[in-house]
Amino acid sequence: QQGVLPAEVRQYPPYAIAPEGGSVDITCSTSGSLFGVYLKQRWPRPSSVIYYEDQKEPTVDEQFRGRIVFSGRQHNLTVTVHRLQPADTGAYACQAVAKDEVWGPGTLVVVTDKPPEAADTSREAPLIRFSFPVALAMGCFFIGLALGATCVLRRTQIKKLCRLKDKNPACVVYEDMSCGNRNTVSIPNVYQ
Template sequence: MTQALLALLLTLARILPGPLDAQEVHQSPRVVIASEGESINITCSTRGDLEGLIMKRIWPQASNVIYFEDELEPTVDSAFSGRINFSGSQKNLTIIMSLLQEADTGAYTCEAVRKVSVHGLFTTVVVKEKLSHEAYRSQEPLQTSVSLPAAIAVSFFLTGLILGVLCSMLRKTQIKKLCASGNKDSLCVVYEDMSCSNRKIPCTPNQYQ
């Protein structure tokens, strides 16, 4: 069912006044929205003598869903077999529809069976698709596969940065020790020249140059 069709169906359920004799059969709720696998209740009540009560689906395909009569075995359409339960009497009957399917979406109306039958306002039932647990679980590995490489990349970057800083500090310490020992090799001379340059202090001439 498209969103436009669903919006139209819900609008009609709220604004249509129903037949003139609808006050003889009260039906609730007007609109009910549920997910697959859930249950809903539709209550039909009437006054006066009646032979029984029928709940029909009038959209999208017309069909009799149930026929209920006091002290008799109720009749249930095969499409709803095992998914319909009842509470109350034929004058005040609650019809419990369970294990809902998307195919159950439609408009349902109650009809009081008399010499002159009357029916109530219809109930619009909308059954939405329910996201399965498998779909939820399938999303978790995807999130993990995206976050894990990012975490590894950040870890490598930070590790390399820390190692670089430590190596630089260790290198400077070794050069200082070497220069302090009096072994003026080329590495020591370069280090001293750079140290003097950084401090902007005149350096003594390099006797080895």
Template sequence: MTWLTLPALLLTMVGAQEVQQSPLYAAAPEGASVSLVCLTRGALFGGVFLERRWPAPANVVYFEDQVEPTVDRAFRGRIAFSGTQSNLTISMSLLTPNDSGLYACRAASQRHARGPGTMVAVTERPTPGACACQDAGPSVALRVAAASTGALLLLLLGLGWAWVLRWRRRRAQVKRLSGDQSSRCVVYEDMAYRGSNQQRR
């Protein structure tokens, strides 16, 4: 019975193997660093892998207690470890935008249990030209605002001057019409006066 119980116990231990990982998301600027924590529970037949699952699948590191870690060529000199294989912190430094991707901890076991993964996003460092444009942004905005204000004032002045000219023209027309009517009245009165004199004679 003992030899039957031992395999069942081993299968139970393997089945209980679990990998936890944090954080789920990490953002850093170019040249900075991020740290990932891998927690393993249950039986291990080796150490812990850190895999890059997206966009290009690859084994980044392999860590096992009392064994020299294996680091992918692209990350050599940029990886640091702390802790044990059951509670391991992996720090990646001098990040570049090409390091962006999904990283997952995987236990070296029969089930190859993996953590949920950490999405690492590395933002590009702004170029000097972009910085200069950003610095010049406020002055450009002020210039645009000043130009817009000046154009608005000129427009208002133009409309005001056009209104004044129109008012003057109307006033001149009114005066001209009133002058013509008064002269006509004088002519009519003179003609009426002459007609009345002729009738009296």
């Protein structure tokens, strides 16, 4: 008897840039035992965009009603959001509904200004739009998150290496005196 495989979620594209009034596709591909699939907006306002389960009526958030189209089945579902609005800018993630909570890597959606020929000329366009600062903030957030995780992981690895009972040569600290003032008395290395 084979065991039940855990769910795994793949999601693409990693980012999408579309004009206001345009559309964007987000595909959630899952494997393993699965009850259904959520597409959730995780930032800036956490909300469940849709819940989809094969052979059942999908649930669509009020903000997206009339603008969502589905294609495929729950194991390979493409969600298309039409008539994009600046408020749709954000981070979206697929979530597999299985025994455990399993998330996809996420899709950053940036909604840009309307093209000039489609813009409303009766109003003056604001100088600063919502989408650029949001995209910039998201980029900085993800870069900072990645750098922080890397630093914590590296520090943990170094601590583990230096805690070994027999001193590892990688933990010995050497002092380079080649560029210093040669007329001073050297100080013993206190780190050994």
